[in-house]
Amino acid sequence: MSVTAPLGFRAAGVAAGLKSRDARDLALVVNDGPSRAAAGVFTRNRIKAAPVLWSEQVLTGGRVRAVVLNSGGANACTGPAGFQDTHATAEKVAEVLGDSAGEIAVCSTGLIGERLPMDRLLPGLDLVAAQLTRDGGLAAADAIRTTDTVTKISFRRGEGYMVGGMAKGAGMLAPAMATMLSVVTTDADVPASELDRVLRKAVGLTFDRLDTDGCMSTNDTVLLLASGASGITPDPAEFEKKVTEVCADLARQLQVDAEGATKAIAIEVVGAAHEDEAVAVGRAVARSNLLKCAIHGEDPNWGRVLSAVGTTEAVFEPDRVNVAINGIWICRGGAAGDDRAKVDLRPRDVTITVDLSAGPHSATIHTTDLTADYVHENSAYST
Amino acid sequence: MSVTAPLGFRAAGVAAGLKSRDARDLALVVNDGPSRAAAGVFTRNRIKAAPVLWSEQVLTGGRVRAVVLNSGGANACTGPAGFQDTHATAEKVAEVLGDSAGEIAVCSTGLIGERLPMDRLLPGLDLVAAQLTRDGGLAAADAIRTTDTVTKISFRRGEGYMVGGMAKGAGMLAPAMATMLSVVTTDADVPASELDRVLRKAVGLTFDRLDTDGCMSTNDTVLLLASGASGITPDPAEFEKKVTEVCADLARQLQVDAEGATKAIAIEVVGAAHEDEAVAVGRAVARSNLLKCAIHGEDPNWGRVLSAVGTTEAVFEPDRVNVAINGIWICRGGAAGDDRAKVDLRPRDVTITVDLSAGPHSATIHTTDLTADYVHENSAYST
Structure with a gap:
């Protein structure tokens, strides 16, 4: 179910050749609306990856059309050239979707300090966009895995709406969020300001309270996107509860899959x-x-x-x-x-x-x- | 050479049966003066072992006749009964030496949360006192080992005086000092206030800058004792340098012997x-x-x-x-x-x-x- 459980979302995950082995490494999640309200919570590490710097700017607008995520490289500590790579990625997704790059969030995960192979990533974006479907949530969740041994997905049903989510993270799980990427979606109709309040509270009680190895990442990102496709304006308390439950469920999956853990x-x-x-x-x-x-x-x-x-x-x-x-x-x-x-x-x-x-x-x-x-x-x- | 390198000190180390295996586990270091000036630096952990609480009080007086140290048990988190055990240990050492318990420092290291076997420790104090010699520094350093694979000793020669030291510590090496016990001795004639200044500065630059596993112990103690037996009042800067060198040397030995370390x-x-x-x-x-x-x-x-x-x-x-x-x-x-x-x-x-x-x-x-x-x-x- 994952991020495509709620109405209004399509997703896909493909192998673009970013990882050395032949595995999925590029995911796209698209919000087809009618709403594009969105909120994000990012790493508190002062060394922030290029996609974090980019997405923080996108989220100040409170609107996200699509999220593109890659494993196989964190694009952190890559200087101005790395930031241009993120920018080019967002531009390419915007072009494919016929939309504005200013509403395309970008997430990356993998090794710090190396440039992404853009000659493979950019063609991969055409591929992943071509595969977008209403049931692509699982493939997308699979594509963001690094050392994760399983895909992490979750969903909860509210009164007339759904909340779905995916996450990755197995090491560098710490304070200001387990080192991780997560996208949570809903077809409820909720304004960006309310999404922001709910997401901060949910993250504070879930991902923020997972601390497996004390290491804080440069790339932590949790996004909450609302399509409004159900036409339902949820009860705020119930909505907060459902989002928190999805985040808690994903956090639990991260904990159980933490590198080497037996307890x-x-x-x-x-x-x-x-x-x-x-x-x-x-x-x-x-x-x-x-x-x-x-x-x-x-x-x-x-x-x-x-x-x-x-x-x-x-x-x-x-x-x-x-x-x-x-x-x-x-x-x-x-x-x-x-x-x-x-x-x-x-x-x-x-x-x-x-x-x-x-x-x-x-x-x-x-x-x-x-x-x-x-x-x-x-x-x-x-x- | 260890703590008996300077004039005026005797030491011994014996097996009192505190450890399960038949190894030395009880050490005594005695300052025969003429001076008894002393200073101490203790763990900043708020959960302090009974011997730390005791020795902190002793050191407020700036005078130490003897230090008794045991491995095979930290006597931490042992409640009022554990504190009484420390008190009884100091009283017994005072009795054997014909001195005051108020000038007997106590250090313990080993497992937290268990009472010391006083029925073995108290007879052990007679034994260790009977073996005190001018060349007992190595045996004393051996007796304070826990998971240490080697004894840690050091000395430096000043202008007419010596500084000697011993230490233990292999795990729980962290912030406010590597989890450790250390006794540093000198036959220079230095008042307690100056010993305190020098020791704090030396510890801040050496033991405090060793952090092998981030874990802060309940028992960390570094003591500096001056017998004055050389009759030399050292140049303050040179004395500080020699004490710092001994502490740095011991800290380096702790680092190299840290549990499991290969680098x-x-x-x-x-x-x-x-x-x-x-x-x-x-x-x-x-x-x-x-x-x-x-x-x-x-x-x-x-x-x-x-x-x-x-x-x-x-x-x-x-x-x-x-x-x-x-x-x-x-x-x-x-x-x-x-x-x-x-x-x-x-x-x-x-x-x-x-x-x-x-x-x-x-x-x-x-x-x-x-x-x-x-x-x-x-x-x-x-x-």
């Missing part, structure tokens, strides 16, 4: 004085390589949880912190609690609960274990 | 607007798991350097950043520079130079690669 770890922080502090504590725990190794080894090493909590500025008293792993409170009052032998770490899903005993706020950060496979995958070749 | 990486940040920003940039790069994997794979993936630089608040323009790996400027002006094939990453020592082109300041952070062995070592058992 999906939820760091649930409760009893925080402020939600921000709950997020900060969860993120600190999620970034402890030592803890991530311990969970990989199915060792309930709560000392590594506490030592990560202690690096934050959050309000807490060391002797009032409690920690549970998979429901067993093995740390109570900052010291050993229930018998650690009771903790069953064999299941793939692991929940680490940190109770700061400092207030009513909470947040959950999602991460993975750190494995030899992660090291192999990220040392064996450039990504 | 010693120096992140040299130049052209920064402020030294603090150079440190922040170096630390961000040192903490990129993706980069650390790439260096392990001998892949000069400078895009992973730039994406880490971009997460900082340091002053720089993305299109003016240059990066060299082992002297080859593979990134110039934020884009591809010299041929990456020219970078030789086969040597153990790797230097990554980041030129921010934003000012005259610089700093170097030391780290290591991320390897499957690191994962194995930290997932196979609790440490």
Whole structure:
């Protein structure tokens, strides 16, 4: 279903020869309207890829006709020439669609620092445009994969409208969004300003709370496009809920497919004085390589949880912190609690609960274990 | 030579049965004076082990008669009972030496969250005190090892005085000091206030700039003890230089012995607007798991350097950043520079130079690669 689940969208994914192996690497998602309202959230990395710089400008207009996405190259750190490549890509898509380049968003993913092979990409755009169909969402989702082992798609049904989405991301998953590209579509009729509000909130609660390896990418982009083709103006709260659910579902798929991961770890922080502090504590725990190794080894090493909590500025008293792993409170009052032998770490899903005993706020950060496979995958070749 | 290189110090290291295997695990360093001036720098982690809380109090007095150190248990997150264990340890050492517990510093290292076996530790203190000798520095350095594969010792000769030191640390090496214990001794005659100034400065330039896995420990302690036994009041600048050299030498030994590491990486940040920003940039790069994997794979993936630089608040323009790996400027002006094939990453020592082109300041952070062995070592058992 993916991005073509809602009415008004066509998509396609083709092999343009950007990747060395013969796989799909170029995707196009077109909004046929009647509305073109759109919103975007981008990486907070100060080193931004050319397509991010371009698409940020496009999104200031609140309108997107089409999104072109490529794997096989991030077009980041490529200087003015790289930006011209992005510009040329948007111009070419606009030409094929008989539209304006100013409403064509561009996303790229892959190795940083190398120019895209434009001699293959530009002809590929003719190819992908020729294959646009109402059921091309899956092919598009396939084309944006890099080290992703599976395509990531999702959809939810609202009252008379649909929300669909696709995403890619397996490594460099961190703070200001898991390193990732995602396009979410809807046939609801929603103005750009409302899309912007809803998307920021949804991303803040989902992609932003996935932190698998602490590395923030230069290319992170999440776009929300509304065709209005259902003719339905949704209830704002319901619409926000559906978009958030699609983003959460995609984020979960990114987590499960994270490079080398054997465990999906939820760091649930409760009893925080402020939600921000709950997020900060969860993120600190999620970034402890030592803890991530311990969970990989199915060792309930709560000392590594506490030592990560202690690096934050959050309000807490060391002797009032409690920690549970998979429901067993093995740390109570900052010291050993229930018998650690009771903790069953064999299941793939692991929940680490940190109770700061400092207030009513909470947040959950999602991460993975750190494995030899992660090291192999990220040392064996450039990504 | 270690901590007994300077006059006025005795030391010993014995096996007290704190570790499961039959190895040395208890060390004692005694300052026979005439001076007892001392200074300490401790972990900035808010979750502090009992011996850290104790020793911080001792050091407020600026006088230390002896330091007792154990491996085989961190005595962190052990609650009031754990603090009583530290207190009892200091009392016992004071009793054996016929001195005051208020001038006995305590250091512990090992697994967090478990009580120390006091029934073995207390008798061990009689044993270690009985073995104190002027040449016991090496045995003491051996006794504080945890996953360290070698003992770490150093000394430097000043004008009429000596500076000696020992350290332990192989994992959890991070920000506010590599996770480590270190005792540095001198027979120079230096008041506690001056020792404090010198030690803070030396630690800030050495141990604080080693960041192998981003994990900050609950037990980090560096102590500087002066016996005054040489009768020499050193030139302040020379003394600072010698102490800094000993700390730098020990920090280098920690780096080379870091768990699983096959590369010693120096992140040299130049052209920064402020030294603090150079440190922040170096630390961000040192903490990129993706980069650390790439260096392990001998892949000069400078895009992973730039994406880490971009997460900082340091002053720089993305299109003016240059990066060299082992002297080859593979990134110039934020884009591809010299041929990456020219970078030789086969040597153990790797230097990554980041030129921010934003000012005259610089700093170097030391780290290591991320390897499957690191994962194995930290997932196979609790440490």
